[in-house]
Amino acid sequence: MEEKLMSGEESLKIITEMINRTKINIRQSSFHLLFWGWLIFACSLTEYLLWKFTDFASPWYVWFFVIPGVFVSLIYGFIIGSKEKIHTYADKLYSCVWLGFLAASLVLFIIVYRNIGLFAPLILTLAGMPTFISGFIIKFRPLIIGGITFWILALIAHFGGPSIAPLAMPVAMLTSYLIPGYLLKRKVDHESV
């Protein structure tokens, strides 16, 4: 880009072109969706199988696997984030939405600790919000649909009865994290070719 006298039209063209180049980084998003999708899918399905086919008194103990998962996710986000060449306001908004969800989930767990049966429908309701908003931030329709699906499955988790309700969580992971996550990964891989 040489130093020369510009016309007003040229100035406008440069501004538009440059602003369009500062896009949100979606590579991280697909990692977190797949990581949490598989972790929660495995935990929820294991809890269901333990409850259905064993005499284990507290199948919900499997959820303690979420604690190391939080650290893995935060460390990965910090390492990859520090390597990025640009940090857009959309990136920051995206991170804040999910950190807010993490904090709200912790508060929710403390509140419903003695009534753990309520946790699934409430966490599904809560999870719908960051998923839905993230879909709009990165302009990715499967994630928006994933957010809506969370809310439908939250109702099933609450009203579905003992045979269906426990399956709402693993199904939610498939529809709201794993399918959008793999579609997003394919999009990232396709764009980086």
Added chain:
Amino acid sequence: MKAFKDLDPVLHSPLRLAAVSLLMSAESADFTFIQEQTGATAGNLSVQISKLKDAGYIEVTKKFNNNYPQTLCRITPFGRKRFAEYVKALRDYLEPDLPTEKG
């Protein structure tokens, strides 16, 4: 209709305008990112970044990331204000008959 010379001379340069436009929607951007996006040489970009920094439009931070030197640029509130004024002046220049925004 306003005269063309009313446009901010610090911003009315292709490379400086491109760099500031990139920084407008970013919290911070690496020097190499700006170089890649603008297609400028490192030497030329370095000179223009210094001019923007001296004029108070941007802040430049140098740090090490995994033992590699990294130069981070971010726009200042003053730079943001001057950019908004530049865009308004540009709009007045290109479309002089449009009503002026109030508030």
